[in-house]
Amino acid sequence: MPKTCLECGAVIIGREDKKFCNDGCRNAYNNKINKDLNNLMRDINNKLRKNYRILSEMNVEGKTKVTKSKLLSKGFDFEFFTNILHTQAGSTYYFLYNQGYLLLDNDFYVLVKKN
DSSP states (O other): OBOOTTTOOOOOOOOTTOOSSSSHHHHHHHHHTTTTHHHHHHHHHHHHHHHHHHHHHTTTTTTEEEHHHHHTTTTTTTOOEEEEOOOOTTTTTEEEETEEEEOOOOEEEEEEEEO
16 A cells, blocks of 8 residues: 655655655645644744843843833833843842843833843
8 A cells, every 4th residue: 555645645655664745745744733833932932032122222231220111112021031030139130131121119120231
């Protein structure tokens, strides 16, 4: 019984362990399988990129004080960051790669940049 392509159903000619008739079918099949995961990852990466861009634009000097409302008005999403730094003094910085922020009093944030 001849083997058929997992994507298009065409008869496969060649090696015994082949699953697809060509690279196009292999790519299409794998893209379908990974579609949901790829969409989730793409959405998260877009949010991280947007947050990073906002911090970079607002923190040109390397250290800046801004309000929470200013960050929110630019579309900043506080749920998305790449890492957290807890200092010995008890402060918690949230980072997007090398751009970070620290909550101060009265809804102010200090923006910082790691070298």
